[in-house]
Amino acid sequence: NTKVILLLLKKTVLILCLLVSVGILAQENLPRDPLARGTSYISASYVKYLEAAGARVMPIRINRTEEEYSQIFHSINGLLLPGGDVDLLKSEFSRAAKIFYNLALKANDAGDFFPVWGTCLGFQQLSVLTANEDLLTVTNTTAVALPLTFKPAAKTSRLFQSFPKDLLQSLSEENITSNFHLWSLSVQNYSRSAKLKRFYKILSTNNNGKLEFISTMEATRYPFYAVQWHPEKSQFEWVDKPGMVHSSSAIRASFHTASFFVSEAKKNHHHFSSVAEEERVLIYNYSPVYAGFKTIFVECYYFD
16 A cells, blocks of 8 residues: 555646746736736737747736745746736835746755746846846837847747747848837947846847847846847737737747747746646646737736
8 A cells, every 4th residue: 555655646747847837927907908807917918929839827816825835836837928018116016026036046046947038027027126126117019020139148048948940030120020029228228237248148138229138138047038128929919000920930939939938947947836736836827818919918818
């Protein structure tokens, strides 16, 4: 009987380790969202983006205690900070992001591999957390598709190293990265910050015609990655606006970024206490609300 129990325990642990669960941090509802309910939301495109690469998603709601966030941190395999529009210093999103950021730093320093990904607002939030100040500049780069200007560090970067050469060429030559951000981290402000320079390597930049800003960066010592552009939109958002690109190369770029991040999350051995516990908190327990073209997102999950 003891051997049977041990065998079952080993199988359970194996199953838990094979299941990759990535947390997506919710944020305060958009003030102009006519379909908003509860207090927070996650765009469904981020959920699909990770699921398409083989991960399961846990929504992380705002207004939770630090103890709850710590428990969640030790259950998930990675964290995605999505795009959106909230205060990077005073919002509940920023408070929770800071807690997870510090937990991730501590874990990685102790040899516990934990990846973090930031998209658009998530990129900006990571820059604020690292610099301990807001160094963003208005660039008015909303609804525009751009090619990436790769920097030398991109060739040896963890993120782009595994990308097919023809896809890297498309990213550098074609207008396939969707930009929907008013604010950016300029190369100039990055260069003036010793904390940012020490922490991140610039992988690519873009230019709004007046100012060069960072579009992709990764941490030097930590598995932290940030893109100012939106890889998830090419596959899963369909609002008819300039900057929305659904070409085959844009979709490939979307898949490869998600696949890379999920592969990073697979290196993490955090897991829930049981399969039942994990299933209880996953995104499958919630239903997305279809908005069509009423808001900037096709579908959203809303939370109390």
